[in-house]
Amino acid sequence: MAAIPLFRHLPRARPYVCQQCIRRRSGGLPREARRTLWAGASSNEKGGWSEQAGRIRSGAQQSMLDVLEERGFVKDVAGGRKALDWLLTQKPVGAYVGVDPTAPSLHVGHLLPLMALYWMYLHGYYTVTLLGGGTVQIGDPSGRTSARQRQAAQVQEMNVQNMHTQLKRLWVHVRELGIKHKFSPHTSRRRALLNNQAWLQRLNAVNLMRDLGSGMRLGTMLSRDSVKTRMQGGDGMAISEFCYPLFQGYDWWHMYAHEGVQLQLGGSDQYGNICAGIDAVSHMRNLQRDPTTEAGDDPREGIFGLTTPLLTTASGEKFGKSAGNAVWLDRDMMSSFDLYQYFLRTADDDVERYLKLFTFLPLDKIALIMNRQRDDASKRRAQHLLAKEVVELAHGTIAAKDAEIAHRDAFSQGTGTFFLYALRNLLQKTPKQGDTTASSQRSPEYNALQAMQKKKLSDLRVYKQSFAGQTASQQQDASKDIITLPKSLFEPGSFPRILHAAGLVSSKSEAHRLIQNRGAYIVIPNSGTIADPYTLKWEPIPKDISKVDPTQYLVDWSALVLRVGKSKIQICRIGEDEEGEEQQVDVTKEKEEQNAQLQTA
Numbered sequence: 001m002a003a004i005p006l007f008r009h010l011p012r013a014r015p016y017v018c019q020q021c022i023r024r025r026s027g028g029l030p031r032e033a034r035r036t037l038w039a040g041a042s043s044n045e046k047g048g049w050s051e052q053a054g055r056i057r058s059g060a061q062q063s064m065l066d067v068l069e070e071r072g073f074v075k076d077v078a079g080g081r082k083a084l085d086w087l088l089t090q091k092p093v094g095a096y097v098g099v100d101p102t103a104p105s106l107h108v109g110h111l112l113p114l115m116a117l118y119w120m121y122l123h124g125y126y127t128v129t130l131l132g133g134g135t136v137q138i139g140d141p142s143g144r145t146s147a148r149q150r151q152a153a154q155v156q157e158m159n160v161q162n163m164h165t166q167l168k169r170l171w172v173h174v175r176e177l178g179i180k181h182k183f184s185p186h187t188s189r190r191r192a193l194l195n196n197q198a199w200l201q202r203l204n205a206v207n208l209m210r211d212l213g214s215g216m217r218l219g220t221m222l223s224r225d226s227v228k229t230r231m232q233g234g235d236g237m238a239i240s241e242f243c244y245p246l247f248q249g250y251d252w253w254h255m256y257a258h259e260g261v262q263l264q265l266g267g268s269d270q271y272g273n274i275c276a277g278i279d280a281v282s283h284m285r286n287l288q289r290d291p292t293t294e295a296g297d298d299p300r301e302g303i304f305g306l307t308t309p310l311l312t313t314a315s316g317e318k319f320g321k322s323a324g325n326a327v328w329l330d331r332d333m334m335s336s337f338d339l340y341q342y343f344l345r346t347a348d349d350d351v352e353r354y355l356k357l358f359t360f361l362p363l364d365k366i367a368l369i370m371n372r373q374r375d376d377a378s379k380r381r382a383q384h385l386l387a388k389e390v391v392e393l394a395h396g397t398i399a400a401k402d403a404e405i406a407h408r409d410a411f412s413q414g415t416g417t418f419f420l421y422a423l424r425n426l427l428q429k430t431p432k433q434g435d436t437t438a439s440s441q442r443s444p445e446y447n448a449l450q451a452m453q454k455k456k457l458s459d460l461r462v463y464k465q466s467f468a469g470q471t472a473s474q475q476q477d478a479s480k481d482i483i484t485l486p487k488s489l490f491e492p493g494s495f496p497r498i499l500h501a502a503g504l505v506s507s508k509s510e511a512h513r514l515i516q517n518r519g520a521y522i523v524i525p526n527s528g529t530i531a532d533p534y535t536l537k538w539e540p541i542p543k544d545i546s547k548v549d550p551t552q553y554l555v556d557w558s559a560l561v562l563r564v565g566k567s568k569i570q571i572c573r574i575g576e577d578e579e580g581e582e583q584q585v586d587v588t589k590e591k592e593e594q595n596a597q598l599q600t601a
């Protein structure tokens with residue numbers, strides 16, 4: 001017999017955080033009418049879904065689960081593969097992916113379950129990205145050997161804000177990519193961005209334990225990997241962390257009852273939490289069932305979990321790390337240029353797999369590209385395509401185009417574009433607030449609080465940059481492309497010394513000679529802006545050196561961009577005297593080492 005509708009029993013929450021969703025909700029339209037469409041698209045005609053189900057059953061069309069499996073998204077299915085396949089064919093169920101804002105940005109590792117969710121969105125399922133503004137305060141122990149440190153409230157607030165913006169942007173880019181890759185304009189699509197803080201903050205502890213807690217078994221929870229590793233590793237676990245799956249389970253129950261969310265997707269480390277969620281929702285469903293009716297499980301109301309595989313590169317490294325650091329999706333933490341480069345470095349053995357996972361390109365197109373790639377792997381066509389699509393997803397079309405041009409230039413002609421692009425990124429990355437303590441020595445919390453105190457719009461960027469860590473890959477690049485010279489070096493007549501200190505010539509007399517022969521160049525500061533490095537122009541350093549003041553040439557008041565010959569370029573940031581001296585010594589030392597090597601060679 002049919003169960004009574006579940007959502008009648010719970011107060012209706014207003015968890016929405018995005019304008020679009022608020023509008024949709026306040027409209028109070030029936031669910032069918034509340035669908036988000038491509039511009040100009042017409043809604044799924046009545047019976048559209050059942051026609052599609054017929055095509056899938058007859059083998060004329062692939063099922064959603066087949067699509068996900070074929071592209072490599074599926075590691076485990078909780079609840080039964082066959083039953084899930086049936087359900088996804090039967091109706092456009094709700095599906096969700098949750099992320100806890102433990103940092104101000106998502107990293108590429110988050111993309112895998114999100115991409116699976118985006119595929120479902122493009123195929124017409126109701127899809128939810130859930131921001132764990134509530135759960136982040138408890139801290140998920142999954143995959144961790146020690147507890148997370150408690151974050152200051154302000155830090156949490158910034159992380160939530162930033163990730164919210166990011167998830168929202170991702171949705172916009174997914175929609176654009178859907179149009180670009182010609183997903184049917186006639187499919188109805190619905191998406192939402194929710195924050196579990198909305199319902200968790202109102203959750204009553206007694207009710208939670210009475211209703212949900214009574215259905216969770218200690219033995220099962222103790223047998224989860226996340227608990228076992230901690231107990232065996234000797235670090236133990238706090239009750240709060242141990243109870244984390246209850247909160248994640250409650251989220252699911254809430255969204256099941258209010259939003260029709262029947263599927264949860266997550267990374268492989270979420271398997272335990274997802275199974276706990278299945279237990280929690282089943283238990284709550286039983287509690288809510290009308291006791292006068294016979295308990296009968298309607299397969300159309302079933303719940304399922306799907307985990308994506310843990311990615312490793314062909315050489316066995318963990319995917320998503322660059323020089324041991326996370327590859328962030330936020331542009332302030334990792335530039336489009338660096339993100340592009342990360343994917344451009346993909347090994348030939350991995351690239352096909354990644355194209356399937358991180359792009360919306362159809363499989364036949366991927367196969368075609370791989371064929372061309374095999375003819376001439378050195379062009380790295382597949383890697384360029386992968387990199388561009390990922391940057392497009394994370395940062396949008398314009399950023400992706402920019403990054404592509406910069407890389408093609410950098411590798412094909414060896415012009416200054418590469419360095420100018422680096423200049424833009426590096427100058428943006430360098431915290432300017434004149435504080436000489438390396439921010440890497442401070443905790444992200446310290447930086448965040450300091451940033452908050454300054455109450456400026458740019459502070460979030462400073463915080464994000466400090467979070468990305470001064471050890472991140474781009475910072476290593478920074479040390480190559482940009483050096484800091486002492487302020488005192490920038491005085492009229494000092495160009496030869498600067499060229500020498502920058503490591504562009506081996507002696508000051510060589511610098512003199514070059515300048516007289518018009519072979520040393522400098523970027524004209526107002527010939528363009530840092531925001532658009534392509535427009536910057538070079539001129540030879542004037543011959544009457546004694547009269548020329550290098551500070552006239554500072555780009556963005558921060559750096560000189562010097563070139564010797566066709567392509568030896570160096571960006572010289574103006575620094576505090578002490579700071580510069582240290583680096584200058586390094587440059588000289590490096591030069592000495594090079595000379596020594598030359599002599600011994």
Ligand SMILES: N[C@@H](Cc1ccc(O)cc1)C(=O)O
Pocket residue numbers: 097098099100130132135140196247248249251252270273
């Ligand atoms: N626990 C998940 C995030 C999450 C939060 C709440 C959920 O309901 C689901 C997932 C993680 O750490 O990755």
